[in-house]
Amino acid sequence: xxxxxxxxxxxxxxxxxVNMVIGYARAGDAINAxxxxxxxxxxxxxxxxxxxxxxxxxxYLIDMRNxxxxxxxxxxxxxxxxxxxxxxxxxxxxxxxxxxxxAGVFDKKGAELGAVGRERAAKCKSCNVHTPPLFxxxxxxxxxxxxxxxQEDSYKEIREIENKSPEERFDYWKKELSKCIKCYACxxxxxxxxxxxxxxxxxxxxxxxxxxxxxxxxxWNTVRAFHLAGRCIDCGECERVxxxxxPLRKINKKLEKEVKELFGHESGVDAEKKPLFxxxxxxxxxxFIK
Amino acid sequence: MNENFEPKIIGFLCNWCSYAGxxxxxxxRISYPSNVRVIRxxxxxxxxxxxxxxxLIKGADGVLVSGCHINDCHYSEGNYHARxxxxxxxxxxxxxxxxxxxxxxxxxxxxxxxxxAKVVSGMVEEIKKAGPNKQFK
Numbered sequence: 001x002x003x004x005x006x007x008x009x010x011x012x013x014x015x016x017x018v019n020m021v022i023g024y025a026r027a028g029d030a031i032n033a034x035x036x037x038x039x040x041x042x043x044x045x046x047x048x049x050x051x052x053x054x055x056x057x058x059x060y061l062i063d064m065r066n067x068x069x070x071x072x073x074x075x076x077x078x079x080x081x082x083x084x085x086x087x088x089x090x091x092x093x094x095x096x097x098x099x100x101x102x103a104g105v106f107d108k109k110g111a112e113l114g115a116v117g118r119e120r121a122a123k124c125k126s127c128n129v130h131t132p133p134l135f136x137x138x139x140x141x142x143x144x145x146x147x148x149x150x151q152e153d154s155y156k157e158i159r160e161i162e163n164k165s166p167e168e169r170f171d172y173w174k175k176e177l178s179k180c181i182k183c184y185a186c187x188x189x190x191x192x193x194x195x196x197x198x199x200x201x202x203x204x205x206x207x208x209x210x211x212x213x214x215x216x217x218x219x220w221n222t223v224r225a226f227h228l229a230g231r232c233i234d235c236g237e238c239e240r241v242x243x244x245x246x247p248l249r250k251i252n253k254k255l256e257k258e259v260k261e262l263f264g265h266e267s268g269v270d271a272e273k274k275p276l277f278x279x280x281x282x283x284x285x286x287x288f289i290k
Numbered sequence: 291m292n293e294n295f296e297p298k299i300i301g302f303l304c305n306w307c308s309y310a311g312x313x314x315x316x317x318x319r320i321s322y323p324s325n326v327r328v329i330r331x332x333x334x335x336x337x338x339x340x341x342x343x344x345x346l347i348k349g350a351d352g353v354l355v356s357g358c359h360i361n362d363c364h365y366s367e368g369n370y371h372a373r374x375x376x377x378x379x380x381x382x383x384x385x386x387x388x389x390x391x392x393x394x395x396x397x398x399x400x401x402x403x404x405x406x407a408k409v410v411s412g413m414v415e416e417i418k419k420a421g422p423n424k425q426f427k
Binding site for chain 1: 426
């Protein structure tokens with residue numbers, strides 16, 4: 001599989017179809033993977049693909065929006081490419097998507113855990129896009145096709161929180177969100193947080209407190225989640241990079257569930273469709289309006 | 291709970307319908323609770339969900355967003371967008387444990403002074419039951 005990947009990338013670069021390919025290479029610690037940018041076809045041997053390739057590389061596309069770029073993506077990552085196309089951030093003709101069939105990746109970096117005891121990430125346990133829904137080149141995983149990939153109920157944890165009383169829910173989030181140190185790593189790593197000036201950085205007007213108060217933490221995390229409503233593709237990067245271990249996916253997933261139930265909208269599936277909040281339907285639900 | 295609790299409600303009213311509706315309620319001498327502090331906006335679609343969130347976090351007991359009825363929007367489709375946005379925001383606030391009674395939405399046309407009075411009375415009633423907003427204090 002890696003051989004095939006390397007050959008395809010080499011071909012792309014040699015034929016000058018793209019200026020650069022973004023992929024994964026082995027890190028200096030010989031355990032983890034790092035993002036790798038290749039412009040020279042001779043370097044393709046460094047490309048790797050295995051369960052340590054946890055990053056969503058789509059983030060880099062925004063910085064290279066006017067270049068011809070090839071990008072190596074998993075099934076989940078490709079949905080953020082679709083979102084960026086929907087939102088006119090990148091042009092479809094500028095990107096060559098090299099899709100990988102993927103049976104799931106590790107949840108954390110190896111150096112944090114040692115080489116043993118690494119688990120499949122939570123997002124992968126409930127994944128249903130092992131084959132990327134959109135690709136220009138697909139690298140198949142012959143072994144994976146035979147494996148039975150059981151899909152867990154992705155909304156189990158969400159329902160647990162929903163079933164609590166409002167007071168319990170507030171206390172739960174108060175406890176979790178009070179850990180936030182406003183490092184904004186969740187924002188930086190998110191492939192869909194690309195505003196040149198983030199609302200959190202604005203000072204005129206300053207929308208919410210930047211201190212580590214309850215109100216500041218609540219405001220930031222609510223706004224971050226709301227800005228991803230109907231857009232989040234559940235790549236889980238925000239939760240992975242959070243140094244304080246806030247379960248951010250539980251907020252993102254809730255919104256994903258709601259927009260599915262309310263509007264039948266799934267993000268990053270169809271590049272021709274408009275983003276959720278850029279459009280409307282005459283029959284949108286309005287039971288909550290008096 | 292304090293018997294004398296008078297909720298503070300922030301009302302975002304669209305210029306073309308609800309603001310005129312509230313005005314009509316006043317000029318028709320309909321009496322209704324004076325708990326709503328009105329902020330006039332061009333359209334319910336102008337109301338950023340961030341406004342609502344900030345009001346609640348800063349201690350408002352309730353937030354009411356009111357606009358034109360569907361198909362009556364001065365800008366054709368502003369209220370459609372608002373409806374979609376706030377449907378999601380309402381779910382999110384509820385999920386985070388903020389009492390869902392604190393954020394409400396209504397369609398009040400310029401001719402519905404009595405409806406405006408009813409909406410406000412109903413909301414004040416509900417928020418009195420919910421009690422003061424002390425979650426962020």
